[in-house]
Amino acid sequence: MKLFRSDLIQGLDHRLFEIPVEEIESDEIAFTGTTIPLFIHSTKQPDGYQLHLEGTIPYLLVCDRCLEEYTWNHPLTFDLRLTSNQTLMQSQEEDLLFFPETMLEVDLTPAVRDYLLLEVPMKKLCRESCKGICPGCGINLNQNSCRCEASTQPSPWDVLQQLTNGDH
Ligand SMILES: [Zn+2]
Ligand SMILES: [Zn+2]
Numbered sequence: 001m002k003l004f005r006s007d008l009i010q011g012l013d014h015r016l017f018e019i020p021v022e023e024i025e026s027d028e029i030a031f032t033g034t035t036i037p038l039f040i041h042s043t044k045q046p047d048g049y050q051l052h053l054e055g056t057i058p059y060l061l062v063c064d065r066c067l068e069e070y071t072w073n074h075p076l077t078f079d080l081r082l083t084s085n086q087t088l089m090q091s092q093e094e095d096l097l098f099f100p101e102t103m104l105e106v107d108l109t110p111a112v113r114d115y116l117l118l119e120v121p122m123k124k125l126c127r128e129s130c131k132g133i134c135p136g137c138g139i140n141l142n143q144n145s146c147r148c149e150a151s152t153q154p155s156p157w158d159v160l161q162q163l164t165n166g167d168h
Helices: 005-010 109-118 156-165
Strands: 002-004 015-020 035-045 048-062 069-083 096-098 105-107
Touching: 002 005, 048 109, 069 109
Parallel strands: 069 096
Antiparallel strands: 002 105, 015 035, 035 048, 048 069
């Protein structure tokens, strides 16, 4: 996803960019649909531009409990700063992108990918009340019920057996 200097000179006023999901997707992150919508607002600064990005990101996640895919629409805002100041670049601040006067365009994809990755939740649940998978028969308990309900709580004996099995 590239921004052109000509557009920045004119100024971006919450302009909508639709980023193809292939540009961002990796082994660690996936999305529902074909594009990710991001609105970008730019502000001119002495050494470059301040960018404000916002959008509702359609994350495609896999539920920890039932292992089904679900969409998590997550509102996200973050800022990036484009600067031609090399000294500033050495400060290693995270939201800085180098944009020297000679560059006509800048690729935002790596920075956007980093921000989207940071937001992936540690705990993924399709819903708070997700019933998960029956440990007895493997059925998705959100969609079906089964006859092994009595055994969904492991007994002290089961726990002991697992410990013993794991300790050859
Ligand atoms: Zn679930
Ligand atoms: Zn079952």
